[in-house]
Amino acid sequence: MKKACPKCNGTGSIVVDTKICENCDGTGYVDTFEMKNHFKGVNSNARAKFDLDADQDVPCEVCDGKGMVDVLEDCSYCNGTGEITVCNDCGKRIDSDKNYCDECAEKQEEEKMKKQAEREKNPEKLVVESDISGKEIVYELDGLCEMSDLELNSIYRGKVTRVERYGIFVSLNNQVWGLMRTRNSSNKVGDYVFVRITQIKERKREVDMAPASVFKGEYVIKKVKKNIQRTKIETLDDSSMGNVVKVYGEVIQIQQTSGPTIFTITDETAITWAAAFNEP
Numbered sequence: 009m010k011k012a013c014p015k016c017n018g019t020g021s022i023v024v025d026t027k028i029c030e031n032c033d034g035t036g037y038v039d040t041f042e043m044k045n046h047f048k049g050v051n052s053n054a055r056a057k058f059d060l061d062a063d064q065d066v067p068c069e070v071c072d073g074k075g076m077v078d079v080l081e082d083c084s085y086c087n088g089t090g091e092i093t094v095c096n097d098c099g100k101r102i103d104s105d106k107n108y109c110d111e112c113a114e115k116q117e118e119e120k121m122k123k124q125a126e127r128e129k130n131p132e133k134l135v136v137e138s139d140i141s142g143k144e145i146v147y148e149l150d151g152l153c154e155m156s157d158l159e160l161n162s163i164y165r166g167k168v169t170r171v172e173r174y175g176i177f178v179s180l181n182n183q184v185w186g187l188m189r190t191r192n193s194s195n196k197v198g199d200y201v202f203v204r205i206t207q208i209k210e211r212k213r214e215v216d217m218a219p220a221s222v223f224k225g226e227y228v229i230k231k232v233k234k235n236i237q238r239t240k241i242e243t244l245d246d247s248s249m250g251n252v253v254k255v256y257g258e259v260i261q262i263q264q265t266s267g268p269t270i271f272t273i274t275d276e277t278a279i280t281w282a283a284a285f286n287e288p
């Protein structure tokens with residue numbers, strides 16, 4: 009960040025001395041100005057209006073009539089430029105090609121490294137911490153989480169979407185669901201239930217669940233949020249099949265069908281279509 013030099017107030021030079029003005033020899037005035045000489049050829053009636061015999065003093069332009077002039081030197085603090093560069097963070101003076109002082113730059117670097125390390129430890133999944141003190145943690149998946157985000161033996165909150173003789177199907181979000189084997193369950197479709205993940209069969213895309221009993225007041229809900237990078241529409245192709253992607257764009261058309269609602273979405277790169285299904 010640039011700032012006016014505090015030593016020279018941004019002028020780039022400082023007064024080191026004063027000396028007698030050479031232009032006027034210290035008198036503050038230059039050659040007396042003889043009115044008479046300026047009225048040659050002017051008719052006598054006009055001349056009569058002026059006191060032509062009086063000498064006129066004209067203030068010296070160099071010293072502004074003071075007779076003394078300042079002796080200036082380039083400001084050594086700013087090398088005569090009138091401005092200095094300071095750290096954007098702490099305001100300390102720095103080299104002109106930098107934005108931050110060494111300490112602030114180091115602090116920022118450390119901060120960046122810390123964040124980077126956190127991201128590497130947990131590249132996509134971000135668990136929002138809530139205050140917990142020995143209470144059971146019940147996870148809730150956001151809409152972007154996938155089967156790979158599940159943790160074995162953890163408890164999740166889900167919704168019953170189908171009831172069969174051999175068990176009930178529980179959805180944890182629109183794309184992650186599992187089967188809880190249980191006979192004579194009293195659960196109905198639409199009930200919220202707590203389940204423990206007992207097995208994750210990634211290849212078969214199956215999740216086994218068991219009933220989990222948590223009691224009111226003895227658990228905390230933790231939302232599992234998935235951070236995924238934005239994908240530009242133009243880069244979507246066959247290789248994107250089966251991936252969860254995040255697209256930022258503008259909905260330019262909405263089409264109601266007997267099945268899903270179709271949204272036409274455009275970003276600055278291309279156009280695509282998205283089908284929205286209502287939650288069961």
Ligand SMILES: [Zn+2]
Nearest residue numbers: 029032068071
């Ligand atoms: Zn002068």
Ligand SMILES: [Zn+2]
Nearest residue numbers: 013016083086
């Ligand atoms: Zn200066």
Ligand SMILES: [Zn+2]
Nearest residue numbers: 095098109112
């Ligand atoms: Zn600084």
